[in-house]
Amino acid sequence: MANKGPSYGMSREVQSKIEKKYDEELEERLVEWIIVQCGPDVGRPDRGRLGFQVWLKNGVILSKLVNSLYPEGSKPVKVPENPPSMVFKQMEQVAQFLKAAEDYGVTKTDMFQTVDLFEGKDLAAVQRTLMALGSLAVTKNDGHYRGDPNWFMKKAQEHKREFTESQLQEGKHVIGLQMGSNRGASQAGMTGYGRPRQIIS
Numbered sequence: 001m002a003n004k005g006p007s008y009g010m011s012r013e014v015q016s017k018i019e020k021k022y023d024e025e026l027e028e029r030l031v032e033w034i035i036v037q038c039g040p041d042v043g044r045p046d047r048g049r050l051g052f053q054v055w056l057k058n059g060v061i062l063s064k065l066v067n068s069l070y071p072e073g074s075k076p077v078k079v080p081e082n083p084p085s086m087v088f089k090q091m092e093q094v095a096q097f098l099k100a101a102e103d104y105g106v107t108k109t110d111m112f113q114t115v116d117l118f119e120g121k122d123l124a125a126v127q128r129t130l131m132a133l134g135s136l137a138v139t140k141n142d143g144h145y146r147g148d149p150n151w152f153m154k155k156a157q158e159h160k161r162e163f164t165e166s167q168l169q170e171g172k173h174v175i176g177l178q179m180g181s182n183r184g185a186s187q188a189g190m191t192g193y194g195r196p197r198q199i200i201s
Helices: 009-020 024-038 049-056 060-067 087-104 114-118 123-140 165-171
Strands: none
Touching: 024 049, 024 060, 024 123, 049 060, 049 123, 060 087, 060 123, 087 114, 087 123, 114 123
16 A cells, blocks of 8 residues: 555546445444344544444454354364464455355355455445345354344245146146236127227117
8 A cells, every 4th residue: 555646537536436435324234233143352543434444454353353253163264362463464354254154154246355455446346245244144143143134135035836736736736827818808890900990870
């Protein structure tokens, strides 16, 4: 980030559009959830985009968050005693969180890239990943989610149906509405195409 100067022209426009996607209200909800899920020892960030980025940047809080969604003894990410100070170690910690979140069920399209958080390129993507993680935790309902379930939308779940062989055979004899119907309106009394209608009173 130290070698990156200000952007101009098209690059500036693109960066401006990305920054507009960041949601201040969503930030508050995510901060509340992380504090409830991980405990008060994670602290609270300064309000705003920069505070949110600095709070999560070293990857420790993110790692604690994903670990809190697993039962004791099966935590996927090793959290160091002292937060890493070297840049590559911090990025490695964030990468471990991303891997654990993907294993938990967050889709690749909902994942942010390490540089999105580390360099502050797209903090809206970071919010999207955390929202997806929260939604999965609420949907799984396995007792590890802490906080208000209304903070996140439940994901749609599969509702598998089983049919007996006789029900399947019965279904073959039904004419679907897409195929039309041979009942109801008929063409009786219709005149040929283009001729005027004969109205007799």
